[in-house]
Amino acid sequence: MSTSDITVDQVVLSARNIAKSFGAVQALKGVNFDIHRGQVTTLFGENGAGKSTLMKILSGVQLPSSGELLLNGVPVHIGSTVEARELGISIIHQELSLAPNMTVRDNVFMGREIMGPMGVNFAEEERQCRALMQELEEDIDPLALVEDLRLGQQQIVEIARALSVNSNILIMDEPTSALSAAEVEVLFKVIHDLKAKGVSIVYISHHLEEALTISDHAVVLRDGQMTAYAPRADIDLDWIVRNMVGENFDLGTPPQTRFGPPALVISNLSVPMASGTGLAVDQLDLTVHKGEIVCIYGLMGAGRTELMECAAGRISPSAGDVRLNDRSVAQMSIAQRIDAGLVLVPEDRQRDGLVQTMTVGRNLSLASIRRFTRGLFTHLGAERQIIDASIKEVTVKTDGPGAPIGSLSGGNQQKVVIGKMLVTHPDVILLDEPSRGIDIGAKAEVFRILAQHAAQGMAVVYSTSEVGECLSIAHRILVMRRGKIVAQFTHDTTKEAIMAASGESLVA
Numbered sequence: 001m002s003t004s005d006i007t008v009d010q011v012v013l014s015a016r017n018i019a020k021s022f023g024a025v026q027a028l029k030g031v032n033f034d035i036h037r038g039q040v041t042t043l044f045g046e047n048g049a050g051k052s053t054l055m056k057i058l059s060g061v062q063l064p065s066s067g068e069l070l071l072n073g074v075p076v077h078i079g080s081t082v083e084a085r086e087l088g089i090s091i092i093h094q095e096l097s098l099a100p101n102m103t104v105r106d107n108v109f110m111g112r113e114i115m116g117p118m119g120v121n122f123a124e125e126e127r128q129c130r131a132l133m134q135e136l137e138e139d140i141d142p143l144a145l146v147e148d149l150r151l152g153q154q155q156i157v158e159i160a161r162a163l164s165v166n167s168n169i170l171i172m173d174e175p176t177s178a179l180s181a182a183e184v185e186v187l188f189k190v191i192h193d194l195k196a197k198g199v200s201i202v203y204i205s206h207h208l209e210e211a212l213t214i215s216d217h218a219v220v221l222r223d224g225q226m227t228a229y230a231p232r233a234d235i236d237l238d239w240i241v242r243n244m245v246g247e248n249f250d251l252g253t254p255p256q257t258r259f260g261p262p263a264l265v266i267s268n269l270s271v272p273m274a275s276g277t278g279l280a281v282d283q284l285d286l287t288v289h290k291g292e293i294v295c296i297y298g299l300m301g302a303g304r305t306e307l308m309e310c311a312a313g314r315i316s317p318s319a320g321d322v323r324l325n326d327r328s329v330a331q332m333s334i335a336q337r338i339d340a341g342l343v344l345v346p347e348d349r350q351r352d353g354l355v356q357t358m359t360v361g362r363n364l365s366l367a368s369i370r371r372f373t374r375g376l377f378t379h380l381g382a383e384r385q386i387i388d389a390s391i392k393e394v395t396v397k398t399d400g401p402g403a404p405i406g407s408l409s410g411g412n413q414q415k416v417v418i419g420k421m422l423v424t425h426p427d428v429i430l431l432d433e434p435s436r437g438i439d440i441g442a443k444a445e446v447f448r449i450l451a452q453h454a455a456q457g458m459a460v461v462y463s464t465s466e467v468g469e470c471l472s473i474a475h476r477i478l479v480m481r482r483g484k485i486v487a488q489f490t491h492d493t494t495k496e497a498i499m500a501a502s503g504e505s506l507v508a
């Protein structure tokens with residue numbers, strides 16, 4: 001079909017009066033939502049607004065409590081993901097749904113293996129997988145294990161799997177939260193090609209500017225209700241933020257502060273690549289003072305994660321030293337470093353940040369649990385107090401501390417990962433892409449909290465691939481590239497200057 005055959009406002013899938021409750025929580029309260037043929041509908045809303053829940057209903061992951069779905073005007077029952085796939089609907093999940101101990105190829109074709117006369121045709125699967133990676137301009141081996149990939153690469157695998165289905169309707173729930181600007185650019189090219197083939201796309205992202213560039217229609221979900229709609233011509237950043245949070249604000253600029261003595265001193269640090277060849281961190285020096293907020297900006301794969309994981313004791317260096325308050329932590333375990341006041345908010349909340357089998361409350365108190373323990377007993381009152389304060393501080397939207405962590409929306413889980421480390425009152429906090437999936441209001445709140453703790457002497461190292469964040473929070477911005485710090489800026493620099501130093505061009 002050529003583009004000219006596509007009727008511009010043909011609705012392919014409609015949700016009518018959809019409601020969804022989880023016990024007492026009413027996640028969706030009678031939502032109407034249309035997906036248009038060959039167009040991108042972006043869905044905005046605060047953390048916990050109900051976006052993922054609505055998309056799970058459209059893709060057969062969950063059933064609605066009430067309401068109706070119409071496919072090309074005809075009522076349909078979408079009872080499972082397999083049924084959804086047969087109807088031409090697939091989804092890229094916000095929380096990655098990959099099997100870590102399986103290969104990239106097996107993940108891409110899981111549940112719909114290509115069969116030949118002799119059983120599964122692995123060679124054909126591998127060929128198609130390679131072609132998908134080429135389309136996504138990624139150098140990922142189809143035979144690599146998913147658990148050996150960076151988070152951003154895992155996200156690419158999740159995308160490749162959805163693309164391999166050749167669906168008519170493709171739902172993308174935060175597809176780019178771990179991707180670099182260059183990777184996002186490639187994905188947008190792919191989206192453009194899909195649109196030309198008549199594929200309809202729903203796109204969810206808290207990278208508002210980014211989502212803006214590909215919106216044909218935008219809708220805003222607030223507290224389980226659709227509250228605003230606009231066609232492309234009327235959508236701008238102000239419109240989104242106003243409708244999402246009910247007011248307009250920007251993330252601000254960091255206050256000028258006087259800094260104290262060095263809190264964290266990293267010297268001559270080298271960390272080998274996980275693959276064993278070359279260095280992920282290459283003879284790096286970094287000093288962060290008490291009260292100072294330092295942003296480390298760089299592409300995915302620049303070595304930021306390895307730097308932070310090494311400082312926190314998760315991986316070992318091949319050379320160099322890390323000192324906290326003028327004391328080497330080289331011989332300390334992760335737990336000892338936390339007790340000494342050096343903590344990490346890790347990149348991958350599912351794998352490293354949260355314990356999925358525990359409640360929201362226990363996840364929040366986990367890192368500081370020793371403070372509540374007297375002999376064999378945990379001081380429940382003290383623990384509860386800290387948990388309540390933390391839920392309030394980082395504004396977690398939850399039923400209560402007893403709710404399972406998996407019942408929280410993606411952004412709210414991320415807030416728990418941050419809150420959990422802040423309650424330990426660290427001297428140095430390392431945050432690896434902490435704003436993944438949190439809405440603009442919550443981001444402003446996190447920035448305010450970090451600035452407040454910094455003003456009281458906490459040193460902050462904040463790793464990000466969103467250049468705007470650097471300008472809003474950092475006293476000092478360091479650009480990391482191929483394991484080294486290659487440039488340094490103060491916050492009165494420009495986005496362009498920072499990106500140029502990282503070897504990246506601005507996304508159009």
Ligand SMILES: Nc1ncnc2c1ncn2[C@@H]1O[C@H](COP(=O)(O)OP(=O)(O)OP(=O)(O)O)[C@@H](O)[C@H]1O
Nearest residue numbers: 022027047048049050051052053407408409410411
């Ligand atoms: N399985 C579940 N059990 C209980 N409550 C749930 C479950 N799934 C979602 N919820 C609740 O439904 C509400 C909507 O969550 P949802 O994940 O749809 O939000 P979202 O808009 O996708 O947010 P985010 O931007 O943070 O991803 C939240 O209050 C959440 O806690």
Ligand SMILES: [Mg+2]
Nearest residue numbers: 052094409410
């Ligand atoms: Mg979500």
